[in-house]
């Protein structure tokens with residue numbers, strides 16, 4: 001019971017207890033989720049800014065038995081702290097490898113896979129990924145490893161070596177949420193980056209009066225200069241798309257183009273268009 005007012009301290013410690021209990025419960029539930037197959041994947045198509053579909057990003061969701069569908073933002077961080085991200089990440093990878101032939105049939109030649117730093121820094125990750133792709137006869141070029149800049153701050157040297165191995169093997173590397181982290185420019189120079197994903201903060205910056213507009217334009221010019229592909233994230237309006245196109249951003253992703261959906265739903269929608 002929360003007794004607000006005359007005893008703030010008690011209220012505060014109750015709140016902490018509740019948070020702790022929630023944490024312990026979620027941790028346990030995450031464990032069951034892995035064994036009970038409660039996760040599922042959605043794919044969000046990625047397009048050329050001229051309209052053609054070229055790929056997709058895979059996004060995990062948790063179908064909780066009582067609490068409904070839980071988005072990744074509410075459990076990935078916890079799974080990282082408990083180490084459960086390893087099992088979850090393996091499940092995602094295997095499922096993606098199975099889905100790749102179906103995605104290709106829809107014109108989605110590449111799949112963006114979000115990786116946690118824990119996965120990337122784990123001994124044997126590269127070998128495991130290679131083994132999995134071989135088993136399913138998936139070409140490394142079909143997989144785009146999406147990393148956030150913050151991911152790379154810790155244990156940088158280890159991550160750099162793994163990224164180089166991955167890149168040499170043919171996997172594509174994307175810097176996710178570009179512009180929101182720090183040292184981004186240094187990463188562009190030291191890491192084997194193929195793609196930058198411009199964070200939606202900058203995609204939404206269109207319009208000459210917007211304070212970020214010059215930065216957004218400079219980011220796209222930089223991508224062009226360095227010869228890396230740019231994907232604008234979070235495209236929600238025609239205006240956002242036009243802005244990207246006008247500033248030579250090759251690729252776009254967002255609700256305006258297509259929401260993340262089950263593969264079976266994408267198959268229905270894409271075949272009814274064709």
Ligand code: C2E
Nearest residue numbers: 059060071072073076092114115116234235236254255256
């Ligand atoms: P992210 O990698 O930046 O993924 C894009 C997020 O933006 C997704 O949220 C997507 O649903 C959302 N989004 C797409 N288009 C739009 C738009 O037009 N407007 C807005 N406002 N949002 C849009 P979601 O699915 O909730 O995922 C959140 C984050 O969870 C992802 O951010 C990613 O960092 C992480 N995540 C998702 N799946 C995985 C996974 O399998 N493994 C790991 N380690 N992280 C994952």
Ligand code: CA
Nearest residue numbers: 057114146176
């Ligand atoms: Ca991503």
Ligand code: CA
Nearest residue numbers: 176177197233
């Ligand atoms: Ca992103």
Ligand code: CA
Nearest residue numbers: 148176177199
């Ligand atoms: Ca993000």
